[in-house]
Amino acid sequence: MHRLNPRLLLPLLLLAGILASCEEVQEAGEYDNWQARNTAFIDSLNRISTTIVATEEDARMVQPGQMFRILDDYTSTSTTNRYIYCRKLTANDEGKRPMATSTISNFMYGTLINGEEFYGNFTGYSALDQNIPLPPPESSWPTAFDSPDESRMSAFISGVFWPLQYMREGERWMIYIPWDSAYGSSGSGTSVPGYSMLTYDVILEEVKD
DSSP: OOOOOOHHOOOOHHHHHHHHHHHHHHHHHHHTTTTHHHHHHHHHHHHHOOOOSSSSHHHOOOOTOOOEEEOOOTTTTOOOOEEEEEEEEOOOOOOOOOOOOOOOEEEEEOTTSSOOOEEEEEEEOOOOOOSSOOOOGGGGGGOTTTOOOOEGGGGGGGGHHHHTOOOOOOOOEEEEGGGGGGGTTTOTTTOTTTTTOEEEEEEEEEEOO
């Protein structure tokens, strides 16, 4: 059995420490100025979404590709309105619309502003995808190997709950949720840091009731 030369041990330990430090710096760098970067992303959406959807008819009139906003009634106050930003990718005026008490079947793909996935039951578009083809190509839709989730509307955070009530079966939307309508300053687990704006590619497959 060969023993490690003690003279080689110290350089190896130093090298291991340097590599670990590099990994920590890279990981920290990915989220440097995170709150400011998320704020800037939200501000950019605010500048291009002048249409406010407040009724079912408003939502029906929005054309695919158009950016619009929906009021978050859970977190808005009398002095500050908080909005969720949306882009309709496909429309289906004949589809059923969920109520607040409904159970729905859906596909979702969630990413942070850097494109990092934090949730997904299919591989959809991310926050980095700005020029999405309309209609979205077949390759961007769920495959036979993907399975939809079945969820009660009440299980969703407010930033998802409100837009879903304006969607119809068969429609696909991009939803951009500021952190105060998502997981706030504390984040969620290890995958969503505090002050994270969330982007969801959502397909409403079916309203169950």
